[in-house]
Amino acid sequence: MSSSAATPASSAVPPGPRVCVIGAGSSGVAAAKVLHERGFDFDCFELSDRVGGNWVFGNSNGVSSSYRSLHINTSRSRMQFSDFPMPEHLPNFARHDQIAAYFDAYVDHFGFRERIAFTTGVDRVTPLDGGGFDVRLGSGETRRYDAVLVANGHHWDPRLPEPAFPGAETFTGEQMHSHHYKEESQLAGRKVVVLGMGNSAMDIAVDASYHAEETFLAHRRGVHIIPKYVWGRPYDKIGGHERIPAAVRWPVARILMRAATGPMSRYGLQDPDHRFAEAHPTMSSRVLDRLAHGAITPKPNIDRFDGPDVVFTDGSRVAADLVVHCTGYRITFPFLDKDFLDPGGDNRIRLYRRMFHPDVPGLYFIGLVQPLGAIMPIAERQSQLAADHLEGRYALPSRAAMDGEIDRYQRSLERRYVSSKRHTIQVDFDDYMRALTKERAGGARAARRGRAAAPARG
Incomplete structure (x- = not known):
């Protein structure tokens, strides 16, 4: 793969760039809409x-x-x-097909479907x-672009336990x-062990508790499970706002929890x-109810497989x-060539503000975050910042400053979060949205200073 390190990442892409967007899921349509309106x-x-990505049940991709049974959390x-x-008639925690229809309506409302x-x-x-x-496209055709916005998502390449549990290869079940769970018929009448404590694990365990013969929920580590409603309101509406700093938000949230x-x-x-x-955190109002009713049996982590049996770390x-x-x-x-960019087994990737590749001008990543909150408004704001840079209205800082920000971010992850591959791209929704706003304003001032300092042509 050709190197472009000789071109400084802080320089804006030339005026009138031709842009490629990869993906039309929730992040890709946000990027396409911003580019279209500009x-x-x-x-x-x-x-x-069709558009919608992960929110399309039975997606042809x-x-x-x-x-x-998927609903938003x-x-x-x-x-x-x-x-x-979103339409007022939708429930607060809408179903996947309602969300997919929302993305379809978004594309048609702003009139850029023909650009996809x-x-x-x-x-x-x-x-x-x-x-x-x-x-290079799947058809074999190659097109040239000045910039690429990557919005291919990060919930599509499943990772199985590494290393595999002993005996997994001879387990008879x-x-x-x-990722391959689609409907309750896959669970019906069976003894099901669900391994994990994330949102998907909670949903699947709840589904199994109604359809399987028996349901067991195995977990290596405890998590905080958040009910979707607290005091009659959606949990994320209580104290969630960009103007409320994390130092205030999280202590109050812990008391509330x-x-x-x-x-x-x-x-x-x-x-x-x-x-x-x-x-x-894990969002589920239903799993605690099913646990309390004995419909789900909690278990510690899996230790090994033994023929038809799953053996847990407590010996059961x-x-x-x-x-x-x-x-x-x-x-x-x-x-992308792995020699050029490869997050590897630990899912780590160095991006300034979680979206700018520090070595390659014109390469942007949209929606490559795991927020404590929703990704769609984040993708929208990231796309606005990328478009500002493409137009020369925003200037990146020096390479040293970008490296410093990336290092501080990674150190903050290590200080705050438990060690896990799922925490390598973690952000707080409100804090990150505020940071993007500040970044956009600061980069705009730097761009204006750069234009003012440029020698006059004549």
Whole structure:
């Protein structure tokens, strides 16, 4: 792959750039909308035959992780784009098809559907010496662009336990990743072990508790489980605002959590070894109810497999028909050369403000964050910042300043969060939204200073 390190990342892409957007999921449509309304020459490539990405159940692209019972776990008012409210008739925690319909309506309302090339994948993106990119499509055609906005998502390449549990290869039951769970018929009448404590694990365990013969929830570490409603209001509407600093928000939230749920051990789960907001929290109002009613049996982590049995670390065992591994995803960019960019097994990637590649001008990542909140407003604001840079209205800082910010961010993750591959791209929704606003304003001032200092032509 050609190197472009000779071109400083802090320089804006030349005026009138031609732009490629990869993906038309929730982040890709946000990017396409911003580029469209600013008059950019751009193409958006989407492997599926429709927009919506992960929110499309049965998506033709074959990589959606949506399942029939999926609902959002952030309230719709905290998830919607700033200039296109979700319909008031929708429930606060809408269903996947309602969210997918919202993205369809968003695209049609702003009139950029014809800018999206459907059923068209991107096979390779090659940065060029001196700037720009060659983009090879699945059809074999190669097009040249000045900039690329990567919005391919990070919940599509499933990661199974690493290393595999002893005996996994000879287990006589079925094993699958939660990515491949689609509907309750996969669980019906079976003894099911769900491994994990994230949102998907909670949903699948609840589904199994109604349809399986028996349901067991295995977990390595305790987590804080947040009910979707507290005091009759969506949880994320209580104290969630950019103007409320984290130093105030999280201590209040911890008091609220203790009052709302009490210790997790009361439900038979392990108590967390960390404070609330020091790991990605789990949203579920239903799982605690099903645990309390004995419909889900909590278990410690899996130790090994033994023929038909799942053996847990406390020595107990279950003759299971199905084990569902809810063990997260790899961050993967199959269209980028691994010698150029590879998050590797630890899911780490160095990006300024979580979106700018410090070595390659014109390469932006949209929605590559794991927020304590919704990703859609974040993708919208990131896209506005990327568009500012493409127009020369925003200037990046020096390479040293970018490296310093990346290092501080990674140190902050290590200080705050428990060690996990799921916490390598973590952000607080409100704090990060405020940081993007400040970054946009500061970069705009730097761009104006740069223009003022430039010698006059004549």
